[in-house]
Amino acid sequence: MPELPEVEIVRRNLERWWQGEAADEVWVLDPKLLRDTDPDALAQALRHRCETAGRRGKYLFCELAGGRAVVFHFRMTGKIICADGPEPDYARLSWRVGDAWLAFTDPRRLGHVELVDALADYTPIQKMGPEPEGLDADDLRELLPERRMLKTALMDQEVIAGLGNIAASEVMWRLKVAPRAKVGELSDAQFDALPEAIMGWVEDTIAAESGDEVEYLALGRDDNPFTVYKRDGEPCPRCGTAIDKAKVGGRTSWYCPSCQS
DNA sequence: TAGTCTGTTAGACA
DNA sequence: CTGTCTAACAGACT
Numbered sequence: 001m002p003e004l005p006e007v008e009i010v011r012r013n014l015e016r017w018w019q020g021e022a023a024d025e026v027w028v029l030d031p032k033l034l035r036d037t038d039p040d041a042l043a044q045a046l047r048h049r050c051e052t053a054g055r056r057g058k059y060l061f062c063e064l065a066g067g068r069a070v071v072f073h074f075r076m077t078g079k080i081i082c083a084d085g086p087e088p089d090y091a092r093l094s095w096r097v098g099d100a101w102l103a104f105t106d107p108r109r110l111g112h113v114e115l116v117d118a119l120a121d122y123t124p125i126q127k128m129g130p131e132p133e134g135l136d137a138d139d140l141r142e143l144l145p146e147r148r149m150l151k152t153a154l155m156d157q158e159v160i161a162g163l164g165n166i167a168a169s170e171v172m173w174r175l176k177v178a179p180r181a182k183v184g185e186l187s188d189a190q191f192d193a194l195p196e197a198i199m200g201w202v203e204d205t206i207a208a209e210s211g212d213e214v215e216y217l218a219l220g221r222d223d224n225p226f227t228v229y230k231r232d233g234e235p236c237p238r239c240g241t242a243i244d245k246a247k248v249g250g251r252t253s254w255y256c257p258s259c260q261s
Numbered sequence: 262t263a264g265t266c267t268g269t270t271a272g273a274c275a
Numbered sequence: 276c277t278g279t280c281t282a283a284c285a286g287a288c289t
Contacts (some may be wrong), residue, residue, distance in 0.1 A: 002267040058268075075268045077286085090286095108286050110268070124269095148278065157269085166267055229267090250280060252265085 002074050004132070004162030005205035007058050010080050012210070014062065016051040017082050017102055022049045022065070022118070023095035030092040033106065035114040042115050045070060046095050056125045057161030062063040063119070071114045071122060072104065078111030080104050129159045132199060137192045146184035153183055154198075166229045169254045170205075171197045173228045178260050179246055179253040228254040 026043035028034070034042060049065040060072040061079075072080065078092075083101045086094040093104040093113055098234050104113060116122050129143065143160060144153045151168045153159050163171070172179060174197040188192075208225035224230055227237060232245040232254060241258035 006267075073268085075284090076266070077268095108266095108284085110284060110286090145277085153281075155268095164267060251268095 002058060002076060002078075003164040003167055003205075004055075004058060005209060006079075007055055007060050007162070008202075009210050010074075011055045011060055013082070014050070014060070014080065014102075017100060018050045018062065019030055019053055020049065020051075021097050023043055023047050023097055023102075025086075025096040027086045027091075027094040028111065029087070029094065032054035033092045033104070033109060033112050037110045037113065037115040042070070042093075042113070045115050054119075056166070057128050057131070057157055059125060061116075061119060067117070069116050069119045071116055071119075073112050074106070075108070075110035075112070077108045078104060085141055085254055099126045101176065128157055128161045131161050132163065132195075132202060135160070135198075136195055141191055141193050144181070144183045148183055149249060150177060150181050150183050150186065151179065151253060155249070155251075162197075162202075165251045165253075166226060167198070168251075169229050170201045170226055172253070173255060173260060174200065176259050176261075177249045179255045228256065230254065 023046040026046045028043060029037040031039050045068055046063055048068075050062045051065055052063045054061050054063065058073065060074075061069050063069045072078070081088060081103055083091075083094075084102050086096070086101050086103070088103050088105060090107045091103040092106050092109065095102050103187065104111070119125065130139075135143070136222050139169040144150070150172065154163050154168050154171060155165065172181075175188065175193055177190060205225065228243050231243045234243050236243055236256035236259060239256065239259045241256055243254055244257045245254045247253075
């Protein structure tokens with residue numbers, strides 16, 4: 001559940017499922033997911049009312065009555081779902097809110113949960129670049145270093161918060177820029193189009209992946225909502241050329257070899 | 262069986 | 276100091 005749009009969807013769901021209420025019961029099923037956090041202290045903290053559900057980049061946090069906050073990071077395969085009981089598949093932490101169980105599930109166990117005293121002092125968020133929302137072309141000209149590859153700069157959380165490997169492919173397709181292009185090679189027109197390419201992708205992805213509780217929970221939902229990501233061999237919707245893939249910055253990029261030149 | 266995967270980070274290297 | 280690459284984390288899937 002990893003990039004900004006997915007984390008934002010979980011944040012909105014937590015607002016519906018948890019905000020304004022406290023957990024009645026907490027199961028810490030896998031303490032290895034806790035970072036610098038005592039399992040009993042976390043269980044105790046979750047019994048405080050959730051006042052707000054917030055997001056910064058790919059971090060999700062809930063501010064709890066009493067002043068502390070619980071911070072979630074989903075890494076590759078983590079998410080929070082609403083379930084019938086405390087142990088849905090791959091559940092690592094579950095808490096009951098009224099009749100519903102909320103569960104942090106994570107097959108690969110790379111995600112983590114941390115209890116923090118003051119969000120303002122949380123280092124990963126302090127070091128993070130700005131949220132993409134509200135950035136204009138001149139902001140991006142200042143943020144993105146000319147010498148770097150556009151892809152790695154976009155994915156660098158200290159440059160811009162929340163974009164990952166899917167966003168990189170999708171934004172660069174929208175921008176019609178080659179997968180290994182350097183920031184300094186962008187035309188003025190491409191820079192001007194970049195804010196809309198990023199926010200268009202964010203908003204389209206939220207719209208495509210959001211749903212009511214049941215749809216969000218649907219297991220086996222594996223239809224691909226993206227334009228080029230994992231679509232090698234399929235025709236580019238713009239020009240019909242077969243989508244190709246290549247390793248860029250250590251991760252696979254998908255792109256149209258014809259219109260992204 | 263070997264390769265791949267939505268993220269992050271430490272260390273090597275140029 | 277910059278930027279990029281690889282490995283590692285841990286498991287599921289093809």
